[in-house]
Amino acid sequence: MTPRQISEATESLCRHAPVIPVLVVDSAHEAAPLAKALVAGGLPVLEVTLRTPAALDAITAMARVPGGIVGAGTVLTPEDVAAAKAAGARFAVSPGATDRLLAACEAAELPLLPGAATASEAMALLERGYSVQKFFPAGAIGGAKALKAIGAPLPQVRFCPTGGIGPENAPDYLALDNVLCVGGSWVAPKTLVAAGDFDAITDLARQAAAL
Numbered sequence: 001m002t003p004r005q006i007s008e009a010t011e012s013l014c015r016h017a018p019v020i021p022v023l024v025v026d027s028a029h030e031a032a033p034l035a036k037a038l039v040a041g042g043l044p045v046l047e048v049t050l051r052t053p054a055a056l057d058a059i060t061a062m063a064r065v066p067g068g069i070v071g072a073g074t075v076l077t078p079e080d081v082a083a084a085k086a087a088g089a090r091f092a093v094s095p096g097a098t099d100r101l102l103a104a105c106e107a108a109e110l111p112l113l114p115g116a117a118t119a120s121e122a123m124a125l126l127e128r129g130y131s132v133q134k135f136f137p138a139g140a141i142g143g144a145k146a147l148k149a150i151g152a153p154l155p156q157v158r159f160c161p162t163g164g165i166g167p168e169n170a171p172d173y174l175a176l177d178n179v180l181c182v183g184g185s186w187v188a189p190k191t192l193v194a195a196g197d198f199d200a201i202t203d204l205a206r207q208a209a210a211l
């Protein structure tokens, strides 16, 4: 896949809903009910971070949930790309970008949402053909104001800001012309997942889908 094709794929992923849930799954048993709850609430695109031993099994379980489009987050290395793809991930998300990671995703035909935090990082990705990027860690590097300022001279780049976003500030990001959607963990709080309160998660998803 070329970077341009990857960007087309990630743009269409980002256009499914205003929010991509960022999920840290501790047990593969909770994966299917969690994915069903989020899809039922109107959030079909799900990012499972490769930060727990259960993550790859969770991706496999979630990939079977009808209506869901499941990807891997925290993808850092070519080994992560191979493991994510083998588990059934349909896309990958990374906090940043390296040449090795970009090359691995292009070769594996796994659409990647690569992270950028500065104008130079966004420009380097754009130079390679990546016009859809993750803005990370959005809140800590200045929030919607910073994204607006960095994006102004780079109108060709569209972003999915992630990090420190919640229902209170998501509208500030979504109001920007260069924002396709936002990512966030708030729709699947650990306490609700641990309690098995998937109806409450569907409610949170519904509110997020209406943003």
Ligand SMILES: O=C(O)C(=O)C[C@H](O)[C@H](O)COP(=O)(O)O
Pocket (backbone or CB within 6 Å): 022, 049, 073, 074, 075, 093, 094, 095, 136, 162, 163, 164, 165, 183, 184, 185, 186
């Ligand atoms: O590691 C990655 O690839 C990530 O995607 C990082 C996540 O975007 C943030 O950790 C989510 O941030 P919160 O919504 O503030 O919890």
